[in-house]
Amino acid sequence: MWFSRAADGDLPLIIDVGSADVMAALLALKEEVEQKRGTKMRIVFSGAAEAHLLAEEISRYTQQPGKRLLTM
Numbered sequence: 001m002w003f004s005r006a007a008d009g010d011l012p013l014i015i016d017v018g019s020a021d022v023m024a025a026l027l028a029l030k031e032e033v034e035q036k037r038g039t040k041m042r043i044v045f046s047g048a049a050e051a052h053l054l055a056e057e058i059s060r061y062t063q064q065p066g067k068r069l070l071t072m
Helices: 002-007 020-037 051-062
Strands: 013-017 043-047
Touching: 013 020, 020 043, 020 051, 043 051
Parallel strands: 013 043
Antiparallel strands: none
16 A cells, blocks of 8 residues: 555655665656656655666756756
């Protein structure tokens, strides 16, 4: 039940992950779920030690038209 809510974008799916390979697989899964359901998922990578290796890919999957990503 909770995954359906996350897949529909009603709540974010927070995933503790460090590996770039795992993050890439999760981004591909996010895209597949969105295409099949016609929704936009919100995924948050917690930890994400290797996120810098996928920064460009992550930004492509997360940016929404008309919205800016928060940067620090």
